[in-house]
Amino acid sequence: MSKVFNLENPWMKFLGKVFDLMLINLITLLLMIPIVTIGPAITAMFYSLNRIITGQDTNLLSEHLAFFKKNIKGPMIVSLLHFSFVLGLFAYLTILGESTASSAIVLKIIIYVLMTCSTLLVIYAYGLFASFNNHVFVTIKNSFFLMIAYIPRTILIGAIYIGFSLFFFRFLAIFAPIVFLLGLVLPSLLVVLLLKSVFATAIEKTEA
Template identity: 30%
Template structure:
């Protein structure tokens, strides 16, 4: 009987994960309200999901705001660049769609391909930002390189995002859970990739007790 009320049993552990996912999603949505803060919000969402929600390190709110503050400046600029590029490509794509003849087909194909590539880069860029310290230009280059090199995983992540986006489009209520759940599923693919670019423990300087949770 005592095992039923044990907070470490699978039922309570799962329930706690659901509550954390709900809480993390709400925090993410609130910090996204200004729109321009979507960059640091996405960075913090992935960081808190990978560290706290998945690996039980710290509290989701504490880890979220820690990453949000730490990556605010670069995340803000990165998010604005991605949004600007998205708007430009959508305008160009709609323009090409209305053109007739071979030129219209060529331009439509080019802008469609560019939109797909931007989506690929966007999936990687914020998780990379949450893990590595790098300059803005290198950040985009690294995201592009990883997305192409690990194309099968990239396509799977696109499918995951598309599924949750469609779910929210059809029934808006799941938006209270989907940001964290989507990030959690993506982390299972993303962490395997990011780990390949982390220095092995044996080659690193003494960390002085720092929790290297991302190498597990």
């Protein structure tokens, strides 16, 4: 019985990781409540998920909150710029209304593409903020180039979030506790892994 509850037991290690993920998920939800802190909250989540992946998950809660407080400005600026941009596109979308004219349909498609691309760019920006210390507009520029340069992985990042969202929405009644406890961190864990591979590849190419 003592072996079962031994902290070095693989099962106990797994449960420890799950608990860490749930903790990050709940903290992120709480930090997102003021709305304007959504960007910093997601960035801090990416930072802590990266620590878990690399096995640096000691003092996770205190490190998470310390990172959030220290790196609140850049991600907040990016999230507010993104919100304003999407709000402007949405306003234009409402002006187009239910028009079925070919020009209106083309414009709607362009708007949806711009919304999607801007969201993916912001995800890259949060990932960069979580891993590097750069100026806001340098981060935005780097995010744009990485998003374009690694299109297959960019598409996969979008597919992960869309796929998880559709799955959770479809089976919300069944998986409500999982959505509440792990709904943000599960897809984001996969996204952080993809972002790490993108950043590592980009750094190798720069140093080559």
